Amino acid sequence: MDDSISWRLSEMANGMERSRILSIAASVRAMIAEGKSVAPFTVGDFSPAQFDVPSYLTDAIIESVNDGDTNYPPAAGLPELREALSDWMIHRYDLDVGSDGIIVGSGARPVLYASFRLFLEPGDGLAHGVPAWNNHYYVHLNDAIDIPLMGTPESRFLPTAESISHHIEDIRVLILNSPLNPTGTCFTRGELQRICELIVKENTARKSTGKKPIILVYDQVYSTMTAEGVEHVHPVQVCPEIFDYTITLDAISKSLTGTGLRLGWMALPPSLAAPVIALIGHMGAWPARPIQKAAAKLYSKTSMLEDFFDDLDLRIYKRMSALKNGLDNLNRYGVSYVEPEGGIYLSTHFDIFDIIGCETNEEIRVWLLEEAGVAVVPFQAFGLEQDSGWFRISIGAVSVDDIVQAMDRLAQALRNAYGS
Ligand SMILES: Cc1ncc(COP(=O)(O)O)c(C=O)c1O
Known part of the structure; x- marks a missing residue:
């Protein structure tokens, strides 16, 4: 250079x-x-x-633009969208964060970036599977310590409870992605449960020492796309105690094949929402009002989505x-x-x-x-x-x-x- x-x-x-x-x-x-x-x-x-993305969505975007929805949206997202997404997360994943626990961003990336910023200090350990999409860039952006968990064809390239257990004391944030980019593989119930139980056990021990807990960032942007006979599993479905430590990331980028429409969201315990809203606001990474309005309509129509x-x-x-x-x-x-x-x-x-x-x-x-x-x-x-x-x-x-x-x-x- x-x-x-x-x-x-x-x-x-x-x-x-x-x-x-x-x-x-x-x-x-x-x-x-x-x-x-x-x-x-x-x-x-x-x-x-x-x-192609659902025409119901594109029609609703056009209608919203024509209605003059051109001013700033609220920092956390339109209330009707947060409500609709909250209902969807309950319906599909048994995850109930309420509408206060849903914060939208312009795609999954801003909420992903926000999840790291919220918990990592320089020098904290960020653990992630390898191969995986883009985590190594986020390690650098956050001045974190890289904790790569090497996948093998035998583990379908997914991190395992065993591989995580070797680094457990050094981990501050663990990011998991299922279905996994780049491998197209998914955690089974048993695999995910063993990982979640390991985290809960470690966090329970940390409570008495004051050491900060492990936060699980669960990136499920491909969760609606599964092969015949494969189910997508969310951490709370296999280990309800993980709720307090879990940040879930999702987006329409992949699920509705609308990567350019830029709408993603984070679902997290509502008590943690305020700093995320501030951070998304400081970045100005809100999705445009028309896509928010249109998505609110579509996500209220569960059977159309299914x-x-x-x-x-x-x-x-x-x-x-x-x-x-x-x-x-x-x-x-x-x-x-x-x-x-x-x-x-x-x-x-x-x-x-x-x-x-x-x-x-x-x-x-x-x-x-x-x-x-x-x-x-x-x-x-x-x-x-x-x-x-x-x-x-x-x-x-x-x-x-x-x-x-x-x-x-x-x-x-x-x-x-x-x-x-
Ligand atoms: C696993 C994973 N998470 C997040 C993203 C980012 O999604 P978005 O385009 O909504 O920012 C991608 C994009 O490829 C991805 O593969």
Whole structure:
């Protein structure tokens, strides 16, 4: 970096990493613009051409704009939206924080950032699974101590009570995400219960010493998207005592496939709400009034929402099936995956180092892109540094046909490389 730039910036800004996923996605977009056949399995976004948001929502946004809803919204969110979201959280997850415990922000990111700011002092331990989406950036932003919990294919890349127990004394905030980005795997009841009980036990012990408790940040932005036979579980459903220590994050970005509409929320014990409202206010990270009004209407229509989520599950299922079929056919070349359980991602193992003659994930990524037009993100972008051949495939921007064609190109490229 140019000295005169680093001299002017803060240490925090100097050390800030650019999102690796967005850099890869930008290069893929450039190739597509040049007319190359590339399946963009990279971004965790939804292409509006493939996944449209409910028209009831967009109609209500337009109506609200036409009604002149252009002034500041209240800092915590419109009362009718907080009410509707509170009812939804009870209906769907048995989580009752009341409307006072719901605070909205412009997407999940501001409420995620707020949850870290509320509890972490510089030097506090922030524990998170690896691979996982973006946590390592938040460790840096908060000057926290990084406590990575290494996932393995055997644990479906999820952190376990056992892995957490090794660091329990150093943890101030534990973030869990289920369904998990980047792996598409979900906690079972038993797995989540063991983790929650461990936290409650540790916090009970801390009470008598005055040491601050472990706060569980539970990021469930993909919670409405689960594969057939898989249930999404919320911590209070398996361990009611965790309520006082749990911050739940959710958003319409993924659930309604409306990443650009920018509406997320935090559900937390209402006694903790005041500083969050102040922080969101200082950041000015409120969602616009029209999206709040529209979401309040939609979230009052439970059956309309449930229908949308069922249909979305079906659309995800069709894409995942095409993908799994294609990858199953490549098994003999060393391609495998972890069964997807939720969200829009598939963890894929391209153990093709010998076939294409390389040593790093980056070389595999470039080979897949250039030889097969398959754009994927290596697990290094999610904190797993080893060159182990693991990649994230996202189906948010592709059709079933795009997937079938990409798998055909990949099969051909592997056949050529293998010489058969
Ligand atoms: C697990 C997870 N949490 C939070 C977010 C952020 O969501 P939003 O776009 O609402 O800020 C994402 C986005 O990819 C995500 O994957």
